[in-house]
Amino acid sequence: MFSQIIKSGIQSQKRSVSTESLPKLAVKNKFKSRGSAFNFKPQKVEPGVYHQPSPSIPSPLQKTPNAFLPASDIRKSSSSEYTAEDVSYMPPLSSVKEKKYHLTAQQIEEIRQLRNSDPYTYTRKALAKKFDCSEFFVSLVVDCPPDRLKDMAGRLDTIKSTWSVRKKEAKSDHEKRKQNWYRNA
Amino acid sequence: MISKIIEKKLVSLQLVRGLSSSTARSARNNAFNTVITEEVATKSPQLVTLHNRLRLPGSFKLSTLGRCLTCIQKDNKYPNNVGLSIFGKNLLSYHATELLLMKYPRLPLNVLNNAINGIIGDETLYSIGKEWGIQTDSSTAVEKFLNEEPEEITIGRLRFDNQNKSIESNLTVIDKKNTLTQEVAMASAVKSIVGAYYASSKSLQDTKKFIYNYILTTRHLKIQDMFEFEQPTRELAALCKRQGLEQPVTRLLSESGRASKRPVFLVAVFSGNEKLGESFGASLREAKIRASVNALMNWYLYSSLDVKLPSDADYSRETLKEVDHGIVIV
Amino acid sequence: MNSIRLLGVRSFNGSTTQIIPRRTLVNTGSRVRGMLRDPADYLVSSSGRRYPENATGMAPIISNLKNYLSQNSVEGIDDKVLLQVLTHKSFAHGKKPFNEKLSVFGVHLLKEISAIHLIESEASEGASVEGLNVDVLGGTLSKRLLHKSVLAQFTRLNIPGIEKDIFWRNRNLMITDPAVNGENVVLFDTILATVGAVNLIKGKGVASDFIGKAILSGENSLVELAKATISKPQENKSE
Numbered sequence: 001m002f003s004q005i006i007k008s009g010i011q012s013q014k015r016s017v018s019t020e021s022l023p024k025l026a027v028k029n030k031f032k033s034r035g036s037a038f039n040f041k042p043q044k045v046e047p048g049v050y051h052q053p054s055p056s057i058p059s060p061l062q063k064t065p066n067a068f069l070p071a072s073d074i075r076k077s078s079s080s081e082y083t084a085e086d087v088s089y090m091p092p093l094s095s096v097k098e099k100k101y102h103l104t105a106q107q108i109e110e111i112r113q114l115r116n117s118d119p120y121t122y123t124r125k126a127l128a129k130k131f132d133c134s135e136f137f138v139s140l141v142v143d144c145p146p147d148r149l150k151d152m153a154g155r156l157d158t159i160k161s162t163w164s165v166r167k168k169e170a171k172s173d174h175e176k177r178k179q180n181w182y183r184n185a
Numbered sequence: 186m187i188s189k190i191i192e193k194k195l196v197s198l199q200l201v202r203g204l205s206s207s208t209a210r211s212a213r214n215n216a217f218n219t220v221i222t223e224e225v226a227t228k229s230p231q232l233v234t235l236h237n238r239l240r241l242p243g244s245f246k247l248s249t250l251g252r253c254l255t256c257i258q259k260d261n262k263y264p265n266n267v268g269l270s271i272f273g274k275n276l277l278s279y280h281a282t283e284l285l286l287m288k289y290p291r292l293p294l295n296v297l298n299n300a301i302n303g304i305i306g307d308e309t310l311y312s313i314g315k316e317w318g319i320q321t322d323s324s325t326a327v328e329k330f331l332n333e334e335p336e337e338i339t340i341g342r343l344r345f346d347n348q349n350k351s352i353e354s355n356l357t358v359i360d361k362k363n364t365l366t367q368e369v370a371m372a373s374a375v376k377s378i379v380g381a382y383y384a385s386s387k388s389l390q391d392t393k394k395f396i397y398n399y400i401l402t403t404r405h406l407k408i409q410d411m412f413e414f415e416q417p418t419r420e421l422a423a424l425c426k427r428q429g430l431e432q433p434v435t436r437l438l439s440e441s442g443r444a445s446k447r448p449v450f451l452v453a454v455f456s457g458n459e460k461l462g463e464s465f466g467a468s469l470r471e472a473k474i475r476a477s478v479n480a481l482m483n484w485y486l487y488s489s490l491d492v493k494l495p496s497d498a499d500y501s502r503e504t505l506k507e508v509d510h511g512i513v514i515v
Numbered sequence: 516m517n518s519i520r521l522l523g524v525r526s527f528n529g530s531t532t533q534i535i536p537r538r539t540l541v542n543t544g545s546r547v548r549g550m551l552r553d554p555a556d557y558l559v560s561s562s563g564r565r566y567p568e569n570a571t572g573m574a575p576i577i578s579n580l581k582n583y584l585s586q587n588s589v590e591g592i593d594d595k596v597l598l599q600v601l602t603h604k605s606f607a608h609g610k611k612p613f614n615e616k617l618s619v620f621g622v623h624l625l626k627e628i629s630a631i632h633l634i635e636s637e638a639s640e641g642a643s644v645e646g647l648n649v650d651v652l653g654g655t656l657s658k659r660l661l662h663k664s665v666l667a668q669f670t671r672l673n674i675p676g677i678e679k680d681i682f683w684r685n686r687n688l689m690i691t692d693p694a695v696n697g698e699n700v701v702l703f704d705t706i707l708a709t710v711g712a713v714n715l716i717k718g719k720g721v722a723s724d725f726i727g728k729a730i731l732s733g734e735n736s737l738v739e740l741a742k743a744t745i746s747k748p749q750e751n752k753s754e
Contacts, residue, residue: 060482067459080458090436141549264642268649279627500718514609
């Protein structure tokens with residue numbers, strides 16, 4: 001049945017009217033009736049089953065990545081779909097960092113003290129640089145002191161108050177769209 | 186118009202009071218109610234039609250079907266369907282859980298519960314009941330009395346105290362003293378029919394067949410739309426660590442219009458050389474989050490090729506060494 | 516207290532995957548926010564038992580549950596699965612396979628089988644349907660049957676000593692009341708997960724027989740325990 005469909009599809013692409021019979025244009029142009037793509041003559045397709053995966057991203061219901069298949073599943077293959085060379089052509093969005101786990105309990109206590117003593121000097125960024133860790137790690141170790149949190153929220157409100165109606169709408173629309181990122185919607 | 190309504194109400198109240206005093210029964214207790222007899226039920230056109238339409242077995246009595254349509258009411262003349270509907274719900278929820286858990290063994294619990302609700306929740310069962318052609322009884326006791334409605338017509342309809350009564354077009358009275366809405370009442374009837382199916386056939390296999398044919402396979406559930414993640418990138422990293430996979434890395438596959446107003450980035454999450462998920466976005470951050478969400482859904486929506494159910498005959502999976510670990514806790 | 520451990524960290528390096536040993540600091544004793552905890556610290560149950568890493572360590576922990584199952588003629592469930600049945604979600608921040616979904620699977624089966632048992636055996640005032648007293652359902656007995664404290668009590672009586680085998684995290688060791696400190700919930704989940712695991716591995720036929728034989732009949736059956744709580748209801752107010 002599939003080959004029939006393919007055949008009929010191919011036939012419909014064939015021209016039934018010869019370009020020779022078309023009236024000649026008065027103005028000269030570069031169109032060549034013989035070499036034109038209109039004279040497309042496809043090669044014969046051998047009968048059989050052809051797999052044409054959809055060009056879209058596969059749905060989680062259709063395909064489970066090889067790494068996520070349990071060992072008992074017959075679809076599990078020992079080799080990856082991609083080679084290291086394939087992957088090397090795909091640049092990582094951010095540099096790949098290994099987690100260090102190099103800070104001692106004393107150093108962590110120091111981070112906490114510095115952040116609580118002067119949160120304006122010892123911001124997450126400053127502490128991350130000083131202790132050679134990520135900003136995220138600083139946030140794991142110590143919460144932002146409530147005074148600074150309040151101050152920053154106040155500053156943000158001041159900035160927001162200067163926004164025009166259109167900007168406010170655009171921002172709120174963006175927030176709504178952003179929720180869809182986490183829902184695959 | 187309002188005076189007309191009040192007048193109508195007053196008349197109905199008086200009449201109902203007059204009628205119901207003789208048949209006043211406790212709503213919960215089924216002990217003193219008169220049972221629908223098979224003789225009356227056979228005369229009911231709605232019951233006979235519904236019985237035939239659902240191809241219920243001969244052992245499923247028409248009087249039982251009539252009981253399935255009797256919801257809990259203030260003035261119940263007949264035994265109600267409360268116990269039957271609880272029993273039916275137990276049967277339904279087991280099969281829905283079994284089907285979902287066997288099909289998607291890694292489903293998170295909150296998604297599983299929502300999916301069960303999607304398959305056998307009141308709204309779904311309401312639409313199934315409507316498709317089965319169960320009629321609801323919207324006439325008042327007064328109207329029944331004035332029309333001299335025969336008993337067999339009354340018992341063929343779904344009877345309940347409606348919380349929302351539309352008395353005229355565009356006018357609805359919400360009466361919180363009445364406990365049931367139309368959806369809940371219809372759902373309880375459908376559940377009761379399932380319960381009564383077991384009661385009359387005494388066979389779990391036949392009941393299972395009935396549940397699958399009439400309820401579980403009649404609706405398409407979009408389970409992939411039920412997911413929402415709070416911190417997808419962290420969750421994916423935790424998953425990879427737990428499963429002994431390499432740390433996930435997001436890589437750019439292609440992009441278009443980076444400097445334009447509508448850029449599109451296509452990215453994929455890799456663990457080593459294995460692709461875990463893929464997605465797109467208008468910013469690199471969006472694409473990265475969407476790709477992580479896609480990867481997590483790829484994990485949670487894994488389905489094995491041969492889905493077997495424990496309720497199938499000669500089921501045994503003694504070779505099974507690993508049961509799903511459970512959700513990833515960040 | 517800090518200690519240095521050598522953990523193998525996988526790293527992607529060109530075309531090959533290498534295991535590079537690296538210095539990783541872990542923390543033992545009191546918790547330090549942000550620091551990696553020593554697994555030896557948190558892989559211990561509330562009763563002081565260490566989570567087993569291999570088959571020989573597993574045997575003494577699961578033996579109690581295994582005996583109970585074989586007494587009720589259920590055999591052939593893998594040790595790993597039984598260990599998962601005994602592991603609650605609260606243990607080790609979900610790092611080890613836990614029994615959450617097995618328990619959900621079990622509760623739905625127990626609801627179905629116990630409902631059939633009740634309507635077949637219990638008498639009610641209501642009108643029966645084909646000899647089944649369906650009006651028993653929705654009453655006090657059927658609600659009590661699946662009450663957390665009743666099922667926990669059942670588990671304690673029928674599998675003595677199981678509370679020591681279960682891996683879970685007791686948030687506050689000062690509270691000793693099992694209804695408040697979470698022990699009842701953990702026992703409830705464990706017995707239901709046992710039912711769920713029997714159903715998953717052996718099929719519904721075996722699982723129904725197991726419920727009928729082990730849970731719904733006998734001296735300390737669930738039905739008897741539920742009936743006992745109805746006669747003195749003030750006992751279970753705490754939950």
